[in-house]
Amino acid sequence: MIKHFPVMLNEVLESVPTNCKIIVDWTLGHWWHSKAILEKIFSIKKLLGFDLDPNILEDTKDRLKEFWNKIEFIWSSYVNVPKFLWKQKADFILLDLGVNMEHFKDWKRGFSLNYDSQLDMRFDNKNWKSAYDIINNYSEKELTKVFVDYAEFSILKAEEIAKIIVTKRRNKKIESTFELKALLNQVGLWQKASTVIFQAIRIETNKEIDNLKMLLDNLPTILSEWWRCGIITFHSLEDRIVKNYFKDLSKSGLFELVYKKAIPATYQEVLKNRASRSAKYRVIEKTFIQN
Numbered sequence: 001m002i003k004h005f006p007v008m009l010n011e012v013l014e015s016v017p018t019n020c021k022i023i024v025d026w027t028l029g030h031w032w033h034s035k036a037i038l039e040k041i042f043s044i045k046k047l048l049g050f051d052l053d054p055n056i057l058e059d060t061k062d063r064l065k066e067f068w069n070k071i072e073f074i075w076s077s078y079v080n081v082p083k084f085l086w087k088q089k090a091d092f093i094l095l096d097l098g099v100n101m102e103h104f105k106d107w108k109r110g111f112s113l114n115y116d117s118q119l120d121m122r123f124d125n126k127n128w129k130s131a132y133d134i135i136n137n138y139s140e141k142e143l144t145k146v147f148v149d150y151a152e153f154s155i156l157k158a159e160e161i162a163k164i165i166v167t168k169r170r171n172k173k174i175e176s177t178f179e180l181k182a183l184l185n186q187v188g189l190w191q192k193a194s195t196v197i198f199q200a201i202r203i204e205t206n207k208e209i210d211n212l213k214m215l216l217d218n219l220p221t222i223l224s225e226w227w228r229c230g231i232i233t234f235h236s237l238e239d240r241i242v243k244n245y246f247k248d249l250s251k252s253g254l255f256e257l258v259y260k261k262a263i264p265a266t267y268q269e270v271l272k273n274r275a276s277r278s279a280k281y282r283v284i285e286k287t288f289i290q291n
């Protein structure tokens, strides 16, 4: 049995409208959130659960058979949601961004700098581009941009990291997490800072920021009138994107912010689950009936 703490579960449950019928979980993972929602809200007729990682989805399918009649498991990126919702709209949509703890524990996939493995970091193993391709093929300028944009390092430091990578790979490709970690150590980055660099490479590998923007652009058309969308982020850049997007939507008069500010995880939750310390939850509601 997988031990897992779904992040901000109480806050998510409180935000789900009590009489919704169709819900979409954009990032099903091991469906801890979805399971709790289904157990609480009996009016739900259908739950569309997306995940990009086929291994996670298979793992998940085998559990909790009592809800199989309500769930559609969809191996696809959440950016494709409109294709699956062309007949009906969603009453509640949940997005829980980032990685699953299982990604870190599955040492062969290269998400964690604590295990020596091939540089990979793809959620979807059909994705052509892996962390290996980024580290070995991106130009010095492109690598610098990844470290500035997603790790929020200064340009000077990002250039230093990019330079050592590009210099090293001239002799031999950088193949493993430990090889990359050793290079980061050489420019004075230890565990915490190296973790941030690994996270930046993962974000670039899976195009996480581009996907988030695409998904938000679809939001107004896939949500039913009067219903809600909740998003949990773990990265300040993602939170800023969601915050600004929700703010703009609320200015349009078609949407209303359910909470004026993002809700953080409670102190008690952070004590129990350190992964929740950077979590932020924002919820928006569609308020206007369109023709």
Ligand SMILES: C[S@@+](CC[C@H](N)C(=O)[O-])C[C@H]1O[C@@H](n2cnc3c(N)ncnc32)[C@H](O)[C@@H]1O
Residues within 6 Å of the ligand: 006, 026, 027, 028, 029, 030, 031, 032, 033, 034, 050, 051, 052, 053, 056, 076, 077, 078, 079, 096, 097, 098, 099, 100, 123, 206, 211
């Ligand atoms: C933080 S976990 C979700 C955990 C889930 N809420 C639960 O209760 O178990 C995020 C999940 O999103 C998936 N994911 C990442 N990018 C995705 C995308 N573009 N489309 C669909 N799923 C994605 C990952 O594979 C991962 O399983």
